[in-house]
Amino acid sequence: MSQPANKKKYNKALRRLIETRRLTSDMLNPLGVPFEWFLRLANNSDDLSKKKIEALIIHLSKFK
DSSP, rough: OOOOHHHHHHHHHHHHHHHOOOOHHHHHHHTOOOOHHHHHTTOHHHHHHHHHHHHHHHHHHHHH
């Protein structure tokens, strides 16, 4: 039995986020990340952005 299309997109986006440690705008919808959060992330320092990406990965991995 195959996964629903939206679950496949979620897993694909999450894999890419884990591999690159970069959140891109095309990942927002599949991962359910608000655009406003994405903009706030872009305004953070590199160190803070890295910490937030790590926390996001941990959070999103719970829903794989």
